[in-house]
Amino acid sequence: QFGTLIFYIVYFVKEVELYFETPVSAEKSLVWGPGLVAELTLPVRYFYIQAVSAAGQNFTRSPPGTVHFKVGIKALSPKEVIGIHIPNLMDRNDGSFLIQYRMYGSVNKGLKIEVLYGNEHVAQSPYILKGPVYHEYCECPEEDSQTWQNILSCPSQEPQVTKDFSSFPIINLQQMLHEVPARFGQTGGAIVHYTVLNNHIYRRSLGKYTDFKMFSDEMLLSLARKVHLPDVEFYLNVGDWPMEHRTANHTPGPIPIISWCGSVDSRDVVLPTYDITHSTLETLRGVTNDLLSIQGNTGPFWHNKTERAFFRGRDSREERLQLVQLSKENPELLDAGITGYFFFRDKEKELGKAQLMGFFDFFKYKYQVNVDGTVAAYRFPYLMLGDSLVLKQTSQYYEHFYSGLKPWKHYVPIKRSLDDLLEKIKWAKVSVVTNKVKRALNVTCIFQKYAKHQASQPEIRDGMELVPQPDDNTSICNCHRKKPLREDL
Ligand SMILES: *[C@@H]1O[C@H](CO)[C@@H](O)[C@H](O)[C@H]1NC(C)=O
Ligand SMILES: *[C@@H]1O[C@H](CO)[C@@H](O)[C@H](O)[C@H]1NC(C)=O
Ligand SMILES: *[C@@H]1O[C@H](CO)[C@@H](O)[C@H](O)[C@H]1NC(C)=O
Numbered sequence: 339q340f341g342t343l344i345f346y347i348v349y350f351v352k353e354v355e356l357y358f359e360t361p362v363s364a365e366k367s368l369v370w371g372p373g374l375v376a377e378l379t380l381p382v383r384y385f386y387i388q389a390v391s392a393a394g395q396n397f398t399r400s401p402p403g404t405v406h407f408k409v410g411i412k413a414l415s416p417k418e419v420i421g422i423h424i425p426n427l428m429d430r431n432d433g434s435f436l437i438q439y440r441m442y443g444s445v446n447k448g449l450k451i452e453v454l455y456g457n458e459h460v461a462q463s464p465y466i467l468k469g470p471v472y473h474e475y476c477e478c479p480e481e482d483s484q485t486w487q488n489i490l491s492c493p494s495q496e497p498q499v500t501k502d503f504s505s506f507p508i509i510n511l512q513q514m515l516h517e518v519p520a521r522f523g524q525t526g527g528a529i530v531h532y533t534v535l536n537n538h539i540y541r542r543s544l545g546k547y548t549d550f551k552m553f554s555d556e557m558l559l560s561l562a563r564k565v566h567l568p569d570v571e572f573y574l575n576v577g578d579w580p581m582e583h584r585t586a587n588h589t590p591g592p593i594p595i596i597s598w599c600g601s602v603d604s605r606d607v608v609l610p611t612y613d614i615t616h617s618t619l620e621t622l623r624g625v626t627n628d629l630l631s632i633q634g635n636t637g638p639f640w641h642n643k644t645e646r647a648f649f650r651g652r653d654s655r656e657e658r659l660q661l662v663q664l665s666k667e668n669p670e671l672l673d674a675g676i677t678g679y680f681f682f683r684d685k686e687k688e689l690g691k692a693q694l695m696g697f698f699d700f701f702k703y704k705y706q707v708n709v710d711g712t713v714a715a716y717r718f719p720y721l722m723l724g725d726s727l728v729l730k731q732t733s734q735y736y737e738h739f740y741s742g743l744k745p746w747k748h749y750v751p752i753k754r755s756l757d758d759l760l761e762k763i764k765w766a767k768v769s770v771v772t773n774k775v776k777r778a779l780n781v782t783c784i785f786q787k788y789a790k791h792q793a794s795q796p797e798i799r800d801g802m803e804l805v806p807q808p809d810d811n812t813s814i815c816n817c818h819r820k821k822p823l824r825e826d827l
Contacts, residue, residue: 362401364458366390369465373439374451376467379564381474381619384438387427387453387460397433405456409437414466415447420473428634431725436634441473444815470818474619477807478817479537479566483786486565492783498741499787502607505586506594509791511571514593515799518573519544522595528577529595530554533796534785537566540802550576553612555805560619561782563807568789571796572596576612578713580604580735594788599713601734607788608738609781613716636725637701647729647759648703649674650695653682654711657731657756661709662689664759671760674707701726707759708749710735722748729762 371385372378387407389397411422420443428436437453448469453460472478480486522529527545532554534540539558543551554574561567575581575597582605584592597606637643649661653676665674666689675692679685697717700706701724708718708728714735721728728749745751752759807813 360391360393360395361403362389362397362405362455363392363394364455364460366392366394367455367460369453369461369463371437373437374465374467376448376469376471377480379472379474379476379478381560382438382440384436387435387437389433389435399433400429400431401433407435407460408452408454410452410454411439412450413445413447414450414469415445418445418447420445428631430634431636431639438631441471442812444470444472444476444478446470446816446818470816472815472817474560475563475808475813476815476817477563477813478815478819479562479564481566481819483566483568486782487786492780492786496783498608498738499784501741502600502605503594503787503791505592505605506607506791508793509594509788510793511796512794513590514571514573517590517593518595522573522575522581528575529581530574530576531571531799531802532558532574533571533798533802534558534562534567535569535796535798537562539805540798541805542799542801542803544573548576550612553616556619557612557615557781559805559807565782567782568786569796570785570789570792571799572785572788574609575606580606580713582606596788598737600736600738601713602736603734607784608736609784610738611716615781632698632720632723635698635701636723637698640704640725643704643726644673644702646670646703647672647674647705647707648700648726649707649709650677650692650700651709651715651717652676652678652711653680653685655709656682657709657754658711659685659689660756661707661759664756668760672707673703700724705729707731707752709756729759731756 367390368388369385372380373383373385389401389407391397407427409424409427411424413420420441422442423440425438428438430436446469449467449471451463451465451467453463453465518529518531523544525546528547528550529544530541530548530551531544532539532541539555539562541551541555554576558567573595575595578599580595580597580599580601582592582595583603584605586592592605595606596609598609598611600606600608649658649665649672651658653659658676659682661672661674662676665672676689677692677694679691697720700721704726706721706724706726706728708715708721708730710731710733714733714737716737718728718730718737719739729752730745730749731752732754743749750762752762
């Protein structure tokens with residue numbers, strides 16, 4: 339009798355647990371992402387897990403209980419030993435998890451990825467990535483342009499790219515060779531002239547302020563290790579401001595300068611910013627914020643975030659000072675501070691200097707104010723990935739992905755003068771808007787488009803030097819696409 343009673347109590351407790359804690363179904367949970375595709379060499383590979391219940395319902399919060407998802411990644415063949423860095427899973431606080439891994443070597447046979455929930459395999463785990471699987475520094479470009487276009491899935495129509503190139507049905511390389519140095523390459527210039535030929539990268543600097551070419555070099559070298567780039571000759575503006583202000587009505591017409599920031603009154607072709615490409619390449623390697631890790635560090639749940647708008651930044655534009663003034667007058671709505679003075683040093687006494695704050699801590703606040711710096715504020719894509727609501731100053735400047743964003747859907751627009759900011763914060767406090775970030779556009783797809791518009795073959799011009807691939811032991815790998823150099827040995 340007593341035994342039966344114990345049985346019932348245990349049974350009852352189990353039932354209650356089941357009732358309150360719907361269990362995760364390892365089988366029904368979902369696993370997807372580019373990190374499960376062998377051919378997609380990314381600096382850091384990543385994929386997602388979505389927890390799903392036995393009844394087939396997605397969890398919308400982290401599943402309760404002590405059982406966790408675990409991921410193990412190793413070379414398929416025990417003979418191949420490489421380092422793989424797998425940080426802890428990132429809980430995205432919505433029932434899904436982000437897994438990242440960085441390979442410190444390439445494998446020929448393949449990779450085995452096990453995704454477990456407790457001791458059970460999740461979805462189709464184990465995932466076998468049939469080799470070769472290359473790491474970031476392996477120089478092994480895909481030669482066939484159709485294959486890599488499919489892998490990268492270049493969209494046939496991307497509104498920003500279509501718009502940017504509409505001014506340049508024909509790119510006249512000879513004309514640019516004559517014009518660009520004189521118009522933009524003076525002492526104050528920040529133009530780097532690149533030629534990519536046979537997947538080798540050559541360049542020369544036009545002007546004095548071209549140190550940021552280290553970012554464009556890094557990006558081009560990384561791409562060239564993965565795909566055979568189209569032959570292109572182009573001029574990259576590594577300075578802040580867009581440059582080409584001629585319109586189609588001018589004679590001669592505008593020329594396609596490539597820039598990181600566009601504006602409504604210029605014709606520059608926009609690339610993803612150096613900030614985005616650099617942090618993507620350096621993911622998991624240092625201190626920079628990157629688009630992936632933000633997804634796992636979006637702060638408290640919405641209800642637990644501080645009910646105020648937030649801003650920290652340098653004094654690079656006057657409106658930022660106004661913002662601090664507004665914040666002093668309305669501390670219940672806005673917490674804004676300048677963290678460094680450079681342009682308006684005389685204002686420091688009056689407005690004070692705010693302490694630097696870790697970027698992830700921004701997301702302790704419900705609303706983020708995005709105000710331009712010297713040009714577009716390059717933090718915008720990062721702000722968009724946190725699960726705060728972004729209040730964005732209207733601006734003539736834009737980055738490559740803005741055309742995919744809609745005001746009132748992805749962010750709340752505020753006037754350039756900030757006149758309506760307080761009103762908008764109040765509006766936001768009673769509205770629910772979902773933040774969605776537009777996927778970044780592939781740089782290679784833009785160069786491919788550029789190449790098609792060129793009127794003549796790119797050339798290696800006077801004064802250009804080769805930008806070499808790194809040649810150290812981190813780059814050792816066995817590329818199956820390369821023929822042995824000396825077959826007689
Ligand atoms: C469950 O989540 C996955 C991944 O986010 C999504 O694709 C799917 O549509 C969701 N299913 C339901 C029923 O909401
Ligand atoms: C390239 O862009 C397309 C759409 O713009 C996207 O679906 C795809 O995932 C991107 N590929 C990479 C490797 O980023
Ligand atoms: C919100 O904060 C409260 C009290 O600080 C805490 O008990 C609760 O778990 C938090 N809620 C979430 C969903 O994190």
